[in-house]
Amino acid sequence: MRRPPSLRNNNGAVQVRVRLGGRDHFINRLGRWDDPVAVARAQALTARIWSDATAGSLDLSLKSYRDSVMSASGEEMAAELPLEEVLRVKAERTRQAVVIHAHRTLLRFGAPLRTAAEVQGFADWMRDEGLSLRTIAGVLGHCRSCSGSQRYLFEAVLKKRLPKRSVHSDVLSTEEIQVVLMDLQSKEPWFYPLFLLWLSTGLRNGEIRGLTWDCIRWDEGELLVCKTLRRDGFKTGQHSWAPTKTGKERVVPLPVQVLEVLKKHQIAMKELILDHPNALVFVTPSSHGVVYDQLLGRVWKRSQKRCGLQPRRLYSQRHSFLSHALAMGNSPADLAAAAGHSTKVLLETYAKPTGRLRLPQWQRAVG
Numbered sequence: 001m002r003r004p005p006s007l008r009n010n011n012g013a014v015q016v017r018v019r020l021g022g023r024d025h026f027i028n029r030l031g032r033w034d035d036p037v038a039v040a041r042a043q044a045l046t047a048r049i050w051s052d053a054t055a056g057s058l059d060l061s062l063k064s065y066r067d068s069v070m071s072a073s074g075e076e077m078a079a080e081l082p083l084e085e086v087l088r089v090k091a092e093r094t095r096q097a098v099v100i101h102a103h104r105t106l107l108r109f110g111a112p113l114r115t116a117a118e119v120q121g122f123a124d125w126m127r128d129e130g131l132s133l134r135t136i137a138g139v140l141g142h143c144r145s146c147s148g149s150q151r152y153l154f155e156a157v158l159k160k161r162l163p164k165r166s167v168h169s170d171v172l173s174t175e176e177i178q179v180v181l182m183d184l185q186s187k188e189p190w191f192y193p194l195f196l197l198w199l200s201t202g203l204r205n206g207e208i209r210g211l212t213w214d215c216i217r218w219d220e221g222e223l224l225v226c227k228t229l230r231r232d233g234f235k236t237g238q239h240s241w242a243p244t245k246t247g248k249e250r251v252v253p254l255p256v257q258v259l260e261v262l263k264k265h266q267i268a269m270k271e272l273i274l275d276h277p278n279a280l281v282f283v284t285p286s287s288h289g290v291v292y293d294q295l296l297g298r299v300w301k302r303s304q305k306r307c308g309l310q311p312r313r314l315y316s317q318r319h320s321f322l323s324h325a326l327a328m329g330n331s332p333a334d335l336a337a338a339a340g341h342s343t344k345v346l347l348e349t350y351a352k353p354t355g356r357l358r359l360p361q362w363q364r365a366v367g
Helices: 036-055 063-071 074-079 083-094 097-109 116-128 133-145 148-160 174-187 192-201 205-209 256-271 293-306 316-327 332-339 343-350
Strands: 006-010 013-020 023-027 222-225 228-231 239-242 250-253
Touching (some): 006 036, 083 133, 097 116, 192 205, 192 293, 192 316, 250 332, 316 332, 316 343
Antiparallel strands (some): 228 239
16 A cells, blocks of 8 residues: 545545555445535544554455444544544635634634533633624534534524524615615726626625636526635635535526626626636736635625615625515525525525515405
8 A cells, every 4th residue: 555545525425545456445434525524534534544554454455444434323433533623624625714713713712512511611712702693603503513413512502692693684675786786886887797696696605706708608698607716714815616515507597687787797808808718707806816705895895885774794695686586486496496505495594584575465356
């Protein structure tokens, strides 16, 4: 065995690949790739195999390693792994800033989280450190996702002690959307096409950031969503290509108004030689680099401020689009397919009040 074993994503499942005698061998049934506990277990197994190989005690049949996977349930294996280790694996795999922050916060706390009282102590410590309730809830949420059979400890604290953020306020009314778009069109023309498309399709942040010209199907009047451009939480300013959140492509229809604005935007980009098929549709105004959330957040907030509106976060673009599209009577199944969600998640998360309630009429029409 000349090189360490490695992890492999096999249609959403975690595999350990071991190279022996010039052939690849695989150890399966380790869990789902989107489960940080399963990935951490797999990494622990690869470390054990490599340690045995360097010590000269490797089981060349790999039977003992496969048996150890089969004999232990996911919860038993998760209990053997420290929370900090599983959270570290999740941070390194996703490279998301919020996960990295959660891992570093847990390391700074420096104490185990084995009981509800200890979890509550962690929450109180974060509050004393000056973290907002929303940030505390986010840190505890990532810890919960990495805690295996101990998830209930975090759920108790989140439900009883920390108020859950309501997303009702994230939905802008039709009038508010119109006012903001008019403001952006006159005051922020560079960013107007981006926000118009965002509010008209409800794309995720990474999807709108990674949109390229070849994804716009002009004749069909639709958008192919097949990739995202993710920010690297470990390296500020760097981004990497990745599949969509669900790993599947989807098609989103485009209104005629949006197509017309995008065509004008393409002409403007053509003058800057930024319209080749693989080029990003939206770039920064000066360096023509990747647009990032902090920049877009500043544009979004100052536009709302000019319009006299309560500032909403960037993700309100998605909440507003999906809530209004549901209120208009669109099929939840069709809308879920366009949004890249299950129907259940769509209705539980995005079916929010929009002010479009239509009351039933009981009187017969006269004449």
